[in-house]
Amino acid sequence: MMMAETMQRPAGALRGTLRLGEPMARHVSWRAGGSAARAYLPADIDDLAAFLRSLPEGEPVCMVGLGSNLLVRDGGYRGTVVLTHSTHGAIRIDGECVYAEAGVASPKVARFAANKGLEGAEFLAGIPGTVGGALAMNAGCYGSETWDVVARTLTVGRPGELRERMPAEFDIGYRHCALRDGSLGADVWFVAAWFRFRAGDREQARARITELLARRIGSQPLELPNAGSVFRNPPGDHAARLIEACGLKGYAIGGARISEKHANFIVNPKGRARAADIEALIEHARRVVATRFGIELHPEVRIVGEAT
Numbered sequence: 001m002m003m004a005e006t007m008q009r010p011a012g013a014l015r016g017t018l019r020l021g022e023p024m025a026r027h028v029s030w031r032a033g034g035s036a037a038r039a040y041l042p043a044d045i046d047d048l049a050a051f052l053r054s055l056p057e058g059e060p061v062c063m064v065g066l067g068s069n070l071l072v073r074d075g076g077y078r079g080t081v082v083l084t085h086s087t088h089g090a091i092r093i094d095g096e097c098v099y100a101e102a103g104v105a106s107p108k109v110a111r112f113a114a115n116k117g118l119e120g121a122e123f124l125a126g127i128p129g130t131v132g133g134a135l136a137m138n139a140g141c142y143g144s145e146t147w148d149v150v151a152r153t154l155t156v157g158r159p160g161e162l163r164e165r166m167p168a169e170f171d172i173g174y175r176h177c178a179l180r181d182g183s184l185g186a187d188v189w190f191v192a193a194w195f196r197f198r199a200g201d202r203e204q205a206r207a208r209i210t211e212l213l214a215r216r217i218g219s220q221p222l223e224l225p226n227a228g229s230v231f232r233n234p235p236g237d238h239a240a241r242l243i244e245a246c247g248l249k250g251y252a253i254g255g256a257r258i259s260e261k262h263a264n265f266i267v268n269p270k271g272r273a274r275a276a277d278i279e280a281l282i283e284h285a286r287r288v289v290a291t292r293f294g295i296e297l298h299p300e301v302r303i304v305g306e307a308t
Helices: 045-054 106-115 122-126 131-137 202-219 239-245 275-293
Strands: 017-023 035-041 061-064 070-072 077-083 091-094 097-101 150-157 162-165 170-173 176-179 188-195 256-258 302-304
Touching (some): 045 188, 091 106, 106 131, 106 202
Parallel strands (some): 070 302
Antiparallel strands (some): 017 035, 150 162, 150 188
């Protein structure tokens, strides 16, 4: 495993910080996996743009927020990870919209909107990631999806250019978001968005957030390291139902286990799972469900890096 070097500022005009050999288990919610060759924490959006401009052509780049749907293989990521999550990321009222940077946690947007007397953001409290991740995968829960409330976005390209984009420029679907030219996630990333919520009752919105969080705590294994739902729900069915019907609740490979509380969650109960254990368990669940029901489950989780 690569050893992390002391945090340092890159040369030149950049204002963020760079770390070499960064263990990614610190930055993914499964608390497992290998190291990134380089990890950069930008000071702000302009600094991120400048950093992207400074990278060699062809350098692999992976944007990481709270790492709630990410697995880095045990051999590590031979490229640059950009750590976008920031507790100080900008969130504010901008005209008729709520503006939030990509590194802001989705539940923070829900609470901010509720405190401003806005309704329609409550479901974001149930999304365990950042605004950037929610946009990139059209995250959703409790009958609502992120792109239901997006007015416009701000993206950054590999050459460092910032550009506002409207929803019509994207192909949006269930747990899917792509620029129509195919560049999203390869050479273009979200850095902020403007959300449009409706005027409502502050206390009612806050009560709805409390209710949704209670439902989430009651039905999901939040006390253990996990990455949220592992698989998308197939049309007309639920991945959790299929996995449970196959008798896979509690099934373990190495230190990874399919949750007894929610079959669409894989947990790392003692923090001893390797990324390979988790990936093997994902593939096992897919294979068993396909064999029994003839249904192919598709992971929501993004898997990057090299196997050992």
